[in-house]
Amino acid sequence: MKKLVDIKINGKSYLMPEGITILEACKRAGIHIPTLCYLEGITEGGHCGICVVEVKGARNLQRACITKIKEGMEIYTDTPLVRKARKTIYELTLANHKSTCPACQKEEPCEIRKIAKNIGLSEVEVELLFKEHEKDRSIINRDQTKCIECRRCVNTCEKIQGINTLIVDGKGFNSRISPPYNLPLKNTPCVFCGQCVVRCPTGALTEKDDTEKVLDALQDPNKYVVVSFAPAVRASIGELFGLPPGTLVIGKLVAALRKLGFDKVFDVNYGADLTIVEEANELIERIKFRKTLPMFTSCCPAWVKFVEEFYPEMIPNLSTCKSPQAMLGAVIKNFLPELENIPKDKIVHVTIMPCTAKKYEILRPDIMGDIDYVLTVRELAKMIKIAGIDLLSLEDEEEDIPFGEYSGAAAIFGVTGGVMEAALRTAVEWLTGETFSNLDFVPVRGMKNIRIAEIDIKDLKLKVAVAHTLKAAQEVLEKIKNKELDIQFLEVMACPGGCIGGGGQPIPTTEEILRKRAEALYTLDKNKEIRKSHENPFIKFLYEKFLGNYGSEKAHKLLHAKYSHKPNWDDIFNKSYEEICKEVLKY
């Protein structure tokens, strides 16, 4: 128990634990202090100065986010001096930001607009200070005219992913948040995880907007537009329609997609089941034939790109299985024509993903053409709203078969540890040749960044690890490299919490929200009658009708991928200055 100290906030006395910040103390006292640059656990804060308060005896205003309380401290959060300072700082901030609010891609609630309301700012009187920049458009768009340099993205890229793509370039007013040399993101090792996008308070970082193209396809009478949505989407989309975090939305989502005009509504969970049977099969083969171990999961495109870039020597460890999205894409484009009697070239396949990196994944050579567009959860919600569909009042509908049926194992794919658990459910049965009723592999669950578990069933001993965030993954890979960790199977998801915390998810994602989204998926799994991927009848159907055996030649051709080394920072910095200049965005 920490020592309590006596402090006063706005004249009222409080006992608060020593060592907490003024911000935290005020929060506990029910007093809201606006913040901008501060992000718990990621940025220390101290940059923006929006949270300044008066502390009796201090020469200057103090930043609530970084100032710790002390015995006898007297804090005033709403004096004329505080209000004036906040307003002036915020005016300068907005002058530094090109406001194009009505046409900005940033969804409501836009954080910087919210803060403006919060501190009562109604006018920017100072001269505009933003600089015009060329936009960097790729999977993630950067618009520096909107960037206010709060550095949340810089900290995210460094501390969560350890990639350091976005850095502070230069000093003072002439500094810029960008990749080194202002290279376009697509020419950097950026893995497009989108964690910077979900933390950007402005419209400076946004995902590539594909809604227009999807709407065009839906209007085109010559197209047969199929949609599939990812495991984690159902656990979060409700938030964008006012439902509490952790509300599962499936039936209404299916209905809304049909209302939008999609001809078939499938489920990426089906792809997840397919991934598991192929991946479990691969794991068993690797173990049996003493091939490269540990095997790494390959569902997360950001993680795959990361290995290709920074650990090319470990590419053989990556499972050759394509991701659920890619497998489903291949299956739909190749087998739906026969099943539904539609020419292949008429089919447009759209996926709804909690992820920005999935937009990158569909451009990979062995996936190209199988999926036409990827929309994030945010983009889909926007489309539903634009179409005037009242999601909450819709009657539940069911996904189409055969690619809409899934097991409980697939349902948990969207949460860290989920792929591991799903794979174990199948692999353990196949390895031991027995059927088990207790399917919960609890040690691989949870939110700890790195979890190591040993499976000891009958003669079978398996040691596995689960990591989320690429920073944690890096730690595991280094341990494997240095032979400090001996495992057979590793699951990595790049985003905190897995896909439930993905870069395409509703904003904000907090730890509390993550926990609720995870709970929703585990509940879905629990309530499913079929909880193992290999028991999904439509998976069996697919192999019987089209693919043959697990890991067959045909399955390999369609469902497995090849990897290759991709440029990392070493490769980029091996170029000459002049070579780099040719790639650089001007300004």
Add this chain to the structure above:
Amino acid sequence: MIDFKVIGTPILLRNIKKIDPESIEAYIETGGYEALKKALKKSPDELLEEVKKSELRGRGGAGFPTGIKFEIAKNQKETPKFVVVNAEEGEPGTFKDRIILENDPHLVIEGAILAAYIIGANYGYIAIRPDYTLAIKRLEKAIQDAYKYGFLGDNILGSNFSFHLKIKRGAGAYICGEETALLEMIEGKRGEPRKKPPFPPQKGLYGKPTVVNNVETLANLPFIIYYGSEEFKKYGVEGSYGTKLFCMSGDVSWKGIIEIPFGVKLSEIISLAGGVKGGKLKAVILGGVSGSLVKYDEVDIEVDYHSLGRIQAGPGCGTIIVLNDKRDIVDVCENIMRFFKDESCGKCFPCRLGTEASYRIIKKIKEKKANLHDLFNLERICKTMKNASFCGLGQTAPNIILQSLQKFKDEWLSHIS
């Protein structure tokens, strides 16, 4: 190259141009390293008491009591501890550290060793701007010689006190004169200030207790330790003991460094520099462009912390830039704010944006394109910078502008259309 004058008996410039700065023997001959020898016979506690009694205050600008800084660092249990000599002189109009470093490097080295002995530090850096090439060259030689003579290294002069000293070159950023930014620079990071508390004597370089002291401050230590605080306090006036180096530039007939005890009138110092050049006195920028603006009718004031405090001024780092009555205050302020907007590190919003915004307004005013509303905005932004900037740079950047808005209000208004 840089001219200098001494009024009374010097403490800091006593060897300047008298001894060969590249000869340790010459320094020793004038009594150099005697303070160290004397110190090693005493306990660090005794010496700390002496420094505290001397009431020596930091000469880098803030004027913090040196003894108290030492005491905080000394009381920390964590080791190793560090002494960092702040030789990142960068305040416009300031060149006093340069003259000591170039002409009497051993004085600073001896001061650093004494500081280290008092706080129990085994390592020290002289953090210096890279373009002080002559100073770097002479310091390097001096450090080598001090090692040879056993003043630096393990078991100094046979004692069980060890202290290593090394030069750390910076890469030229004004902000690195701020002590925590300086530490970041030494650690190889962007020179952006850290949050305080914890203060460097608690958690400094690599998270270890560190005292960061200005060159001139440390140059006082050999005198204080050798002659004692009583002797030191014969210089100067109550609350501001010792001598101070003043850097004379601007509209004065003679430019250079003057060493003078605290308590002499500002007007006298200007006279010692041959008086105002090119017109009558308009104002003095005292303590650098982050310091204070003393109007012509205020210069009859003693230069010490207490007296200057009465007009919200201070000696700062000892910079005196004289302005004659032909100078346009708006032009001066524009120049100052241009400096700050170029030198802001960009870490915090109020400074990064405030310096740029106020520079633009001042420029507009100078070009006679501004209205009264702009002037109000300028004042508002400057006050916010002062109140809400993260570090001393942003907090002091608007000092001269805010004071000139009071003291030369009419002149500002005459630029307004």
Add this chain to the structure above:
Amino acid sequence: MKEKFFQKSLIEDLLDEQNKHPQKYLPPKTLKKIAKKHKRPIPQVYSVASFYPRLSLKPRAKYIIRVCENLACHMEGAEKVIEAIKEFLNIDFGETTKDGLFYLEKSSCLGLCSLAPVILINDDIHGNLTPEKVKEILKNYIEKEKSSKN
């Protein structure tokens, strides 16, 4: 600790490598090399280098002319001296002369205010300047270059 203490800091390595380059800058490969030495991510080293005015990430020239226009120099007519340099060499701030000899940049106070206005050409100090004087100085550099080539 002792070993770490005596090591060159990242900033010093950057400075020294830059000085070795004929164009006085830090090419990408150099940043990579230094990053490896200090076990730091390359983009972070890039960011550090971009912070410091004395370090350059783009090619400069054999002679770096650094001019001060802070208050003491400004009051003694620094702007006219700078104009003279710009005109004489036909370059602006941040530019290199066609012959690759000179690069002009702004500098904060050089700590030579009693010699205002003052400039540095590489490490050499030139003080008490006038537009005429500075042109003479530059001419001398050019002459020296010519004769060293012959």
